[in-house]
Amino acid sequence: MKVRRVGIVAHPSPEVSAGARERLVRELERRGVEVVQGNPAGGAHSELIFVLGGDGTMLRASRMYPESVLLGVNLGKVGFMSGMRPDEMEEGVRRAVEGELYVQEYRKLEVRTGATEPRHAVNDALLVKERPHRLISVGVRVSGDDIGSYMCDGFVAATALGSTAYALSAGGPIVSRNAECYVLVAIAPHTLLSRPLVLGKDDVAELTVLENKNALLSLDGEEPQRITPGESVRVRLSQEKLRIARIDGWSWWEAVRRTFLGAG
Template sequence: MRGPCRGSSVGASPGCGPEAPTRVSVRRAAVYVSPKVGREHVERLLAVLGEGGVEVLEVREEGEPNGDLGADVVFVLGGDGTMLRASRIYPRTVLLGVNFGRVGFMSGLLPEDLESGVGKVISGGLEVQDYRKLEVQVNEGEWRTAANEAALLKSQTHHIVSVSVRISGEDLFDFRCDGFIAATPLGSTAYALSAGGPILSADTRSYVLVPIAPHALVSRPLVLGEGQVTELRLKERAAVLSLDGNEPQRLGAGDVVRARLSDESVRIGRTDEWTWWRAVRRTFL
């Protein structure tokens, strides 16, 4: 459902962000665990939550049914992929990641700081940032959302695709390339960054469009504002479209992919030791 805040510059509801971080009181929690994380870490988390008087509503492993229980926060034990899956299962709940992955940019705690970090969270030290999602449509189909990115990629390694780019109804350019990435501020630190895109600040009302290996002497990523719609039309050869690394959708010549900033947000919790720019510095510098 499209919210009332599209194009608005004011408001602080979770669906209209991003705004300045807010603090959340934690009294009821859920735990979402990657199968790769040992049970001993779950027990550590449950112990400190119990000592702090936090009610644990459930401990859920990946792949189980919807867990929208009304928790104040979901502790996510895993990497960034686990955080993305948790964002689909708990779409309106604050997610606080404990990083057991390789990058862990979306996380708010390190495993070695679990007891002290959770103690700070219980004491009111949890800051929450709403990150705008991306909306994506293929031809005249339904609009779907992505927290990180939509990646339009060539379907065969030895081919390149030809893509016509329009921005808000204006023809911009044609590119022969390996594909394009449309990424949110959160996703600007992921695939888009490795393809040469910029890091967008957490509170930016924009998204970035990055060409992948363009067959051109000059090419630059584009930073697009709220309300601007990108249209990518495949001129020749097949391609695939993947949202947040999920199962790709096959596309053919003539198909059109549209992207724009969504009114929906993913809510990420961080402690003061793992703010956005500290996470950038620790992860990438």
């Protein structure tokens, strides 16, 4: 893919992104690349979206341009989803123009509540208690089979990409990006027997809020919606995919090593 038209999504704080944005636009224009700015509709037709920020900005860009290839410039702290560092920006533009980017695909989650249209999450769907000092009871079914009920702070369902985020902090496994599965992890369960579940591409997890306590559902850190007692959240792997570009051929496990072990 040789890029000739791009969009830009930047961290909302000028203190974080302003200098990087000016430098990026200058280099793109120098190489004759059209830059679409401030127009999501126009950006949707861009061949590539440059994302200036950290993983949170990457998630925001994925919601704005769900069908576009994203190339992140890591201005944040973790930057697991980013494809280059700030000092590599000119090299990244060159590789984009000359068709030398590496593009990786990641399956999203499909999440349904009630009879509403499905929504999609790149990283995770979080079902968590509404009141901080109270546990909630959550009933779990997988593909129609009862697994049990859990007293806990909530559950996180995560894609392979999201397995390196909140689910990892909650004790879940890191899942290879090539595995067509997702994970379901209880958060602070009040039991000695709880274990994370790794679910297949056709498995549908159904989480039902039990007893007289509300819960909150948030996808990729977005504003949560209230889930009332008796309501269910249904989760499965989506057919939709996120496409992330990198300027070199990092393998998944090399990215894990670089990000979490600080090696190389």
